[in-house]
Amino acid sequence: MTLQNDLQSALGFLNQGKFKQAxxxxxxxxxxxxxxxxxxxIxxxxxxxxxxxxxxxxYFKKALALAPGFHDARKNLAQTLLFLQQxxxxxxxxxxxxxxxxxxQAALYLQAQAHLVMNAPEAxxxxATAALARDPRQxxxxxxRATAWNTLGDEKAALADYQAAVKVNPNDADALQNASLLLARLMRxxxxxxxxRKAVAVAPQNVEARRRLASQLISNGDSAAARGQCLALxxxxxxxxxxxxxxxxxSSRDQNAELLPVAQKALKAAAPRSLDRANVSFALARIxxxxxDKEAFAAHNDEANACMAAQTPYDYEGSERQFSRIMAAFPDVITPAETAPEGPRPIYVVGMPRSGTTLTETVIGLHPDVFPLGERGVxxxxxxxxxxxxxxxxxxxxxxxxxxxxSRLPEMPKGTRAYVDKMPDNYRLLGHLGTAYPDAQFVHLCRDPRDVALSIWRGYFSGSSLTYAYDLKAMAHRFNLYGRLMQHWRQVMPGRIYDLRYETFVADIEGESRKLADFCGLTWVEDMxxxxRHEGQVLTLSNTQVRQTAHTRSIGKWEKYADVLAPFIDGLxxxxxxxxxG
Structure with missing residues (x-):
């Protein structure tokens, strides 16, 4: 074959995505x-x-050895190195x-990508900004650039870039589904x-787009529609x-009974200690x-947690260092800033995950002058x-x-006097937040740690911030650090922390919501x-429970699983x- 024929043949396969033939x-x-x-x-x-x-x-190096000025090969080599995180x-x-x-422009894009790989999002x-100044329609x-903004925690800037990408290409499913997630985080x-929905409409076969829609529908409380998306997935x-x-x-009990054979088959195919095995085991535990079936539930849940612990082990020493550093930074009674910033004041709801922070935020957020922001990571x-x-x-x-x-707060309705940030882990930040915001209020959820541990042990948490959630001994270690830190905050922030007992709260929602409103400087309203009655989205595992009338059914539930929770209880x-x- 001639040179031209050989090139056309190889390029033809390459352009068709037939890599083996190419x-x-x-x-x-x-x-x-x-x-x-x-x-x-090629x-x-x-x-x-x-x-x-x-x-x-x-092969790329060989191409460059043959032609040192072959910049396309040089860019291809750079892209390959970036795939390898080099x-x-x-x-x-x-x-x-x-x-x-x-x-x-291709080299500029790869250069920006290289900065991200090198953990330099600002660069x-x-x-990216310089490249977009030359040609904004990219x-x-x-x-x-939106990814870089996200890495820096600037959700507003990231959203603006994703929306700009959609303006250039309305069928950009990736930009649409990422914009949807940011809109949800900004409470829109x-x-x-x-x-x-637009992301799914323009790309019905796009798995990430459908997963985003399913997650959003779950957050909205529309489980039936979410289930339809999951089945399509x-x-x-x-x-x-x-x-x-x-x-x-x-899914309901009957629906999950039909799903059982599918889950059992998936379990056989899942590798030991893998994320896939964790997912399937959590599904089987739920079923x-x-x-x-308590025994099967406990066995599957143990397996799921063991898999997750293998994926994301808990750092005992690192946690000890961080908590010691926090307490050392605030050894004496905290003096807040002299002037409170303008605008709505913050109400922080803190505690351990699954301690009732979502319910508390919902109750406060039902006040007409308060805007609930969910869990802010900012x-x-x-x-x-x-x-x-x-x-x-x-x-x-x-x-x-x-x-x-x-500057990173979402837009709030006109007349908003206060907003609620219910990130549970903010209990670590009370010294910083109490210093920065002299008008902030802090509501701390107190709940029987055994019930909290049971709820955490049963749950599946995304991200890497809750690595202790999958190991009962690690969980006890973290609870001890948390309990000691809260004791410290009470000493250096006298009168600024309202300890809300979960068991009392759910037993007398009206009486306790009146006390809560008084602490937050609000006039109690009947909706609280x-x-x-909450109709907004809930982005946490509590998205179904919070839409129910407050109840006491989960109080003392740990006793049924005392044997399973023994490593946690013994470690307190x-x-x-x-x-x-005692």
């Missing part, structure tokens, strides 16, 4: 046309397309390209749902264990629990240097934190005694939990 043709071309750089370049692209990134590298060598290659071709934003670059529920990918877990979580993100890097929380640092935090410090260990 690899075969390019290797044949390399033998027949030893000095031509296109063939090793071979490298084909191997990368097959997921064999390391194998692709020598940011620095990729950056050097891209600098060479941009030296010769300063306006090369990624600078590079959805891919806008999505990358209707827009989040509509945007998720199962048809698209029957091996998707994440959807299987989601489906089991929102067994609904069927009243304060912890902004305070990361203080929590993990020993940065002092000076008055200047407090002012900077307040300004950044307020009816959390079931009696000096911190005297009422439990």
């Amino acid at each position: 690899l075969k043709q390019s290797k044949g071309g390399m033998k027949r046309h030893k000095s031509h750089p296109d063939f090793p370049n 071979a490298g692209i084909s191997l990368s397309g097959l997921g064999k990134h390391r194998d692709a590298i020598p 940011g620095e060598p990729a950056m050097k290659l891209l600098e060479r390209v941009l030296k010769d071709q300063p306006g090369d 990624a934003i600078v590079t 959805p891919r670059m806008l999505r990358l 529920q209707d827009e989040a749902t509509e945007t998720a 199962m048809e698209l990918d029957p091996k998707d264990t994440q959807v299987l877990e989601m489906l089991a979580r929102i 067994a629990d609904q069927a009243g 304060p912890a993100f902004l305070l990361h240097p203080c929590l993990d890097k020993d940065q002092d929380f000076t008055p200047e640092a407090a002012r900077d934190f307040t300004a950044d935090d307020i 005694a009816h959390p079931e 410090n009696p000096e911190i939990w005297p009422e439990i260990k």
